[in-house]
Amino acid sequence: MKREHKEEMKARARNIAMIVAYDGTGYHGFQRQTPPIVAVQNVLEEKLQLVFGDRIELAAAGRTDAGVHASGQVVNFFTNGRIPTERIIKAVNSLLPDDIAVQSVWEADHDFSARHSAKSKTYLYRLHSGKTPDPLLSRYCWHIEYPLSTSDMSRAMGYLEGVHDFSAFRASGGAPMSPVREMYDAKLSVEGAVIMLRFHASGFLYHMARNIVGTLVRIGEGLEEPDDIVRVMESHDRSQAAATAPARGLLLEHVEY
Amino acid sequence: MKREHKEEMKARARNIAMIVAYDGTGYHGFQRQTPPIVAVQNVLEEKLQLVFGDRIELAAAGRTDAGVHASGQVVNFFTNGRIPTERIIKAVNSLLPDDIAVQSVWEADHDFSARHSAKSKTYLYRLHSGKTPDPLLSRYCWHIEYPLSTSDMSRAMGYLEGVHDFSAFRASGGAPMSPVREMYDAKLSVEGAVIMLRFHASGFLYHMARNIVGTLVRIGEGLEEPDDIVRVMESHDRSQAAATAPARGLLLEHVEY
Numbered sequence: 462m463k464r465e466h467k468e469e470m471k472a473r474a475r476n477i478a479m480i481v482a483y484d485g486t487g488y489h490g491f492q493r494q495t496p497p498i499v500a501v502q503n504v505l506e507e508k509l510q511l512v513f514g515d516r517i518e519l520a521a522a523g524r525t526d527a528g529v530h531a532s533g534q535v536v537n538f539f540t541n542g543r544i545p546t547e548r549i550i551k552a553v554n555s556l557l558p559d560d561i562a563v564q565s566v567w568e569a570d571h572d573f574s575a576r577h578s579a580k581s582k583t584y585l586y587r588l589h590s591g592k593t594p595d596p597l598l599s600r601y602c603w604h605i606e607y608p609l610s611t612s613d614m615s616r617a618m619g620y621l622e623g624v625h626d627f628s629a630f631r632a633s634g635g636a637p638m639s640p641v642r643e644m645y646d647a648k649l650s651v652e653g654a655v656i657m658l659r660f661h662a663s664g665f666l667y668h669m670a671r672n673i674v675g676t677l678v679r680i681g682e683g684l685e686e687p688d689d690i691v692r693v694m695e696s697h698d699r700s701q702a703a704a705t706a707p708a709r710g711l712l713l714e715h716v717e718y
Numbered sequence: 719m720k721r722e723h724k725e726e727m728k729a730r731a732r733n734i735a736m737i738v739a740y741d742g743t744g745y746h747g748f749q750r751q752t753p754p755i756v757a758v759q760n761v762l763e764e765k766l767q768l769v770f771g772d773r774i775e776l777a778a779a780g781r782t783d784a785g786v787h788a789s790g791q792v793v794n795f796f797t798n799g800r801i802p803t804e805r806i807i808k809a810v811n812s813l814l815p816d817d818i819a820v821q822s823v824w825e826a827d828h829d830f831s832a833r834h835s836a837k838s839k840t841y842l843y844r845l846h847s848g849k850t851p852d853p854l855l856s857r858y859c860w861h862i863e864y865p866l867s868t869s870d871m872s873r874a875m876g877y878l879e880g881v882h883d884f885s886a887f888r889a890s891g892g893a894p895m896s897p898v899r900e901m902y903d904a905k906l907s908v909e910g911a912v913i914m915l916r917f918h919a920s921g922f923l924y925h926m927a928r929n930i931v932g933t934l935v936r937i938g939e940g941l942e943e944p945d946d947i948v949r950v951m952e953s954h955d956r957s958q959a960a961a962t963a964p965a966r967g968l969l970l971e972h973v974e975y
Contacts, residue, residue: 484853532854550850562851593807594819596741597789597858597969712854 470518471571473539477513477549478569481505481534484560486600486709490527491534501525501561505536508556512549513542520576522716526668528708530601533564533583533715537575575716581645581663583715584670586706588656588678595654602655603674603710609681611649611656616687617680618647618658620694621673628697630676632668632705640666640697659714668705675703727775728828730796734770734806735826738762738791741817743857743966747784748791758782758818762793765813769806770799777833779973783925785965787858790821790840790972794832832973838902838920840972841927843963845913845935852911859912860931860967866938868906868913873944874937875904875915877951878930885954887933889925889962897923897954916971925962932960 483501485491493502502519509517519538525531544552549566557563572578589595589602590609598604621644628640646661658677660670676693679685693701740758742748750759759776766774776795782788801809806823814820829835846852846859847866855861878901885897903918915934917927933950936942950958 482853484857530854532852554851559851559856560853562853562856564850564852593821594811594816595789595821596739596817596819597787599816599819600741600857601854 470539473515473541475540475542476537476569476571476573477540477546477566478535478537478573478575479549479566480564481536482532482562482564483530483534484600485525485528485530487560488527490529491521491523491525491531501534504558504561508553509538509540511556512544512552513540515541520574522575522579523582523665523713525711525713526708529711529713530709531713534713535575535579535716535718537569537573573718578718579664579716581661581717582665582713583659583661583717584665585712585714586658586660586670586674586710587712588658588674588710589654590656591654598655600709601712603678603707605678605682607682609656609678610683611651611681613683613687614656614658614677614681615649617677617690618649620688620691621647621660625694626697627666627669627694629693629695629699629702630669630672631666631699632672633699634667638666642666642669671706671708671711672699672702674706674710678706679703727796730772730798732797732799733794733826733828733830734797734803734823735792735794735830735832736806736823737821738793739789739819739821740787740791741857742782742785742787744817745784747786748778748780748782748788758791761815761818765810766795766797768813769801769809770797772798777831779832779836780839780922780970782968782970783965786968786970787966788970791970792832792836792973792975794826794830830975835975836921836973838918838974839922839970840916840918840974841922842969842971843915843917843927843931844967844969845915845931846911847913848911855912857966858969860935860964862935862939864939866913866935867940868908868938870940870944871913871915871934871938872906874934874947875906877945877948878904878917882951883954884923884926884951886950886952886956886959887926887929888923888956889929890956891924895923899923899926928963928965928968929956929959931963931967935963936960 491501494500519536522535587602589598589604624643643663650657748758751757776793779792844859846855846861881900900920907914
């Protein structure tokens, strides 16, 4: 967006913020794409324009990749549309396809930015550990057919907590920015055959969550020791970490402001 | 299948039984359809033929409707194929699409029939109770936006237990058979925003589980009292029960032999 255009948008009367959930399976990520490629943002902006009556350009907390899901994506946009706030959810959801839905809406201060005001984010990664694939889990989990040591994985996750340079887990292609982030919490829990890996950090580098998960699975399979993750992290060398875990297992769960 | 053909099939050396799971969203039910309509059985038989090398005609425990899922469908078929039993799962699953997967395989006695030997079945129905739709649940749940009284629904389910004539919950179009079934167990449980309704019965009439759920939701919304389900059941009149609940919420969980 050009600077003058941005100013024009900000001159609008209302700054609307929303929590949005989506099943990312059918989309080329969140960020707007040139048709015929369809991203979540394309669909959302198209429907918001019908409801608000002016051209909508939204900003989002996280640019989730193709196939990644969200239960708590946060977006905001400026509008002169006059629909009362309490009617927005129903109006927008009635137009959206089944795989995208607005969860809540509020009118924010003019200086609130879903993207720039975010203090931290929580990503959840789900693994399905089992001998055979499960079609009822495969949309939202990475299936691992070998047994995983959850205690080893959990120990390795402990080493991620704190302030670190996460370069070793950053894919090339992301925006150039400091590779230092604070990992507030990295916890493993189990629900039946599903292993949930939850990461709460001040921010995530490009592919960081999925690259960490790839390395944790290598540890869970016994190919490396839990404290090998320290060596990988301190190498600041992407080639030391494992391959990127599949997008389908990842979910942007929550954004904190 | 003609009788002679059936005998020919049964003359084959092995009776293979399998537990199969599927996401029914993309299929016109389990039972074989004439192409281009695709049912789970079409896909499964096509892949089994590649693995076993002879023409496969399978029998299944439950003929799930279009859009209904299964974690524990049971099938069996006769074959002269010589692939060792322990290699079947991997061979078949490597050919199947992501939304169908064999969970286990065994060689059964010649007189075992997945369909006719079944003693009872367990169906699970999932409701998502919440103000806004959730795209991460919508594939496997019926979304109800009004609050539901789980205690009233649970009480109503208690009345279903025992031996009853379930005609009031039978859709027209099913095979003519006795409408008397024994409901061993009908229990409600809650997992976050999801209400799970589990039915274990000697058998289910056409649309019976979904018609019961429709009526239970009417009770949960407070439109009827819990014991109204007795009046509906004793009327033996389909028009007394509520509309059929959507297929997406239903799952064939288990078949007992």
